[in-house]
Amino acid sequence: MLIAFRTFSNEKHLKITSYWAISCTTYFVPVPWVNDMETSTMISIEDNSQDFQKAVLNILEDFETEKKQLEQSQYAFLNILEDNDEERKQLQQSQRAFLNILEDMDVEKNKLEIEISARKHTEERLKQANMELDNFAYAASHDLKAPLRVIANASQWLEEDLTEHLTDETRENMALLRGRVKRMEKLLDDLLEYSRIGRKEDERFLESVQGDALMNNIIELLSPPQNFIVTVGKDFSKITVKRMPLQQILLNLISNAIKHHDKKEGHIDTMVEVGDQYYTFSVKDDGPGIASQFHEQIFQLFQTLKPRDQVEGSGMGLAMVKKYVERVGGKLHLESSEGHGSTFSFTWPINR
Known part of the structure; x- marks a missing residue:
């Protein structure tokens, strides 16, 4: 017996026709998932209904398998489209982020240009102020x-x-x-x-000198009274420094220790400690000391603790010391109490 089946595009059925020698039997099997397609298959089966039913079931199982594979392909295709859409969104986000970065860079560029312009303007004003200050200094020193x-x-x-x-x-x-x-x-x-200070420097600021030679020169310039002893720490011989402005700083501190001493004789110790990046210089005296409430005042311009009729001076010495030290990034410190002497110490960069 010969079995043939055909599907028609206008019917959602599988038409199965059984051909015999003279007559034929036609069966309609519903196949709802098949649409707009035609298929023809010829199979040979034994002439009994049980085999025929098995054949039909096998055909239906094949169609079910094909359907599942088609659905899987459709799912895979949809997943690919979804992945492409996600990648497109990520690309758009990256583009937006890049544009935002460019906008931020443009904003920062504008800010920087404004800051540079303001800085140039400030520098011009500073130059003008320095010129005016130089003119004043000339008038002060001559006129x-x-x-x-x-x-x-x-x-x-x-x-x-x-x-x-x-x-x-x-x-x-x-x-x-x-x-x-x-x-x-x-x-x-x-x-x-x-x-x-910090604006005008001469050859003295370039001259290097051994620490002990520097201290000997300072003592010679001061010519302290015979009843005052100034000792120089041994570590001064181990260092080499620029003569100025250290000479002016140490000279002012030692001079103050002698000038403001309350006794006819006194002892002044000068020391230096060598650190990794800084020297620490100190000048210690056994004078009257300074009360704590005056520790800040004495570093201000034109300030003295005694009337100028008693102690001659301009009141500028310690103010200059403070400005010199802070100018190079050092720190100035005072340890003193009334009746127990004073110790002025300051740090100074080694490579200065």
Whole structure:
């Protein structure tokens, strides 16, 4: 017996026709998943209904398998489309992020340009201020000091011309006048030096010197009284430093220790400790000490703890020390209490 089946596009059935010698039997089997397709298959089976039913079931199982494979292919294709869509979204997000970065860079560029312009403007103003300060310093060192010298000379001439007519009180007043002139000259010199800290440097700032040689030179410049002993720590011989401004700093500190001492004799120790990046210099005295409430005041401009009639000075020395030390990134420290002496210490960069 010969079996043939055909599907028609306008029917959702599987038409199975059984051909015999003269007659034929036709069966309609529903196949709902088949649509818009035609299939023809010829199979040979035994002439009994049981075999025929098995054949039909096998055909249906094949169609079910094909259907599952087709669905799996459709799922796989949809997954690919979903993956592509996800990758497209990620690409769009990356593009947006990149555009945001470019926008941020543009904003930062504009900010930087504004800052550079403002800095240039500030530098120009600073240059102008420095020029004005230099002009003031020139006036202070020449124009203002010139009349002071005239006053000092005139008082000296008057005293010489009127020697026979001057009393002791008058001579004392004339000496006081010349003393005030010298004080004003010293004040102008110190003010000029203070204004130049960090701006004006000469060959002394380039000269290197051994630490012990530096201290010997400072002691020679000070010429301390014989009843004052200034000791130099042994570690000074181990270091080499630029002469200036360390010479000015140490000279001011030692000079203050002698000038403000409350006894006729005293002892001053100078020491240096060598660290990894900094030297630590210290000047210790056995003088009257400084009360804690004045520890900040003494580093301000024109400040003295005693009237200038008692201790001659401009009140600029410690202010200059503080400015020099802070200018190079060092730290200045004072340890003192009333009646127990003072120790001034400061750090100084080794490579300075």
